[in-house]
Amino acid sequence: MEEKVNLVKEALSERYRRGDVLSDQCPAREVLKHISSRWGGLVLIALHEGDTFRFSELRRIIQGVSEKMLAQTLQVLEQDGLVLRTSFPVVPPHVEYSLTKLGSEAAVHVVGLANWIEENLSGILAGNKDSIEEAP
Amino acid sequence: MEEKVNLVKEALSERYRRGDVLSDQCPAREVLKHISSRWGGLVLIALHEGDTFRFSELRRIIQGVSEKMLAQTLQVLEQDGLVLRTSFPVVPPHVEYSLTKLGSEAAVHVVGLANWIEENLSGILAGNKDSIEEAP
DNA sequence: CTCCATACTTACCTTTTGGTATGTACTTAC
DNA sequence: GTAAGTACATACCAAAAGGTAAGTATGGAG
Numbered sequence: 001m002e003e004k005v006n007l008v009k010e011a012l013s014e015r016y017r018r019g020d021v022l023s024d025q026c027p028a029r030e031v032l033k034h035i036s037s038r039w040g041g042l043v044l045i046a047l048h049e050g051d052t053f054r055f056s057e058l059r060r061i062i063q064g065v066s067e068k069m070l071a072q073t074l075q076v077l078e079q080d081g082l083v084l085r086t087s088f089p090v091v092p093p094h095v096e097y098s099l100t101k102l103g104s105e106a107a108v109h110v111v112g113l114a115n116w117i118e119e120n121l122s123g124i125l126a127g128n129k130d131s132i133e134e135a136p
Numbered sequence: 137m138e139e140k141v142n143l144v145k146e147a148l149s150e151r152y153r154r155g156d157v158l159s160d161q162c163p164a165r166e167v168l169k170h171i172s173s174r175w176g177g178l179v180l181i182a183l184h185e186g187d188t189f190r191f192s193e194l195r196r197i198i199q200g201v202s203e204k205m206l207a208q209t210l211q212v213l214e215q216d217g218l219v220l221r222t223s224f225p226v227v228p229p230h231v232e233y234s235l236t237k238l239g240s241e242a243a244v245h246v247v248g249l250a251n252w253i254e255e256n257l258s259g260i261l262a263g264n265k266d267s268i269e270e271a272p
Numbered sequence: 273c274t275c276c277a278t279a280c281t282t283a284c285c286t287t288t289t290g291g292t293a294t295g296t297a298c299t300t301a302c
Numbered sequence: 303g304t305a306a307g308t309a310c311a312t313a314c315c316a317a318a319a320g321g322t323a324a325g326t327a328t329g330g331a332g
Contacts, residue, residue, distance in 0.1 A: 021178060022181065022198060031253050032177065041168065042157060063160040066292080068291075069290065080260050110249065116241060118156060122154075223279090227327080229280080
């Protein structure tokens with residue numbers, strides 16, 4: 001079994017020179033955490049639907065997100081260079097959010113996953129016994 | 137602005153008949169949560185590398201995961217019908233994990249995202265100022 | 273007879289995450 | 303003059319996630 005683990009590591013050797021989400025040291029795992037955080041992926045999906053959005057628009061589209069969490073998530077994604085924040089110095093405040101080039105590329109994969117889930121939802125739910133039967 | 141939100145909702149109308157991760161009611165969001173949970177995606181990625189894996193192999197490959205979390209994550213993914221668990225009634229116990237057809241399809245998207253992150257890691261890190269400069 | 277290995281489970285505790293409520297600054301609408 | 307809208311920040315608390323350590327069952331190795 002030790003050999004098999006090594007074989008897999010060997011197959012992943014190319015990955016070690018860039019990033020490796022399977023390694024707990026690698027910053028790639030941090031980035032994956034940001035994108036796959038509770039609201040991170042949904043923000044990318046929402047932004048992928050249009051060009052620019054205001055804070056309050058995003059709040060309405062991403063159902064259930066609180067102001068605090070949306071602000072926090074947007075900041076993290078902005079720091080990763082995935083989201084662009086443009087604020088206009090007017091009152092009341094006007095801020096627009098959009099995806100950067102990097103952000104669009106990442107969003108494509110997240111949207112791909114979300115679409116797959118949405119299309120295969122019934123199949124997945126069928127495999128999930130909890131949703132149809134429950135022990136008394 | 138209300139019109140814009142409606143326009144987006146209209147553009148997503150097709151999605152409402154299947155699943156919609158942007159809706160907080162829809163079970164699709166739960167499935168997304170499972171897959172994008174801290175260890176869920178990494179399990180899919182690891183399993184995607186080979187045919188079958190034993191519990192202890194997965195623990196070694198997915199660096200940093202605890203026994204408790206790996207067991208829990210595998211159970212959730214099994215309930216969603218993404219992971220297949222095969223146990224052989226021998227002693228010491230022998231259990232093999234692999235992806236189902238559904239699981240393979242989901243894994244493709246997760247692997248795609250992970251690969252993108254790994255390939256673009258330096259670019260992302262460059263946009264992330266926290267990793268190079270720190271306020272004193 | 274004791275130790276080791278496998279694949280877990282369980283109890284206990286800490287850390288992280290997330291929600292609610294409130295405050296801010298300013299202007300327009302009523 | 304009071305409320306509403308905008309884009310947040312902040313404090314406080316509850317819930318969830320996660321780690322550690324120990325226990326379980328069983329048989330073989332020493």
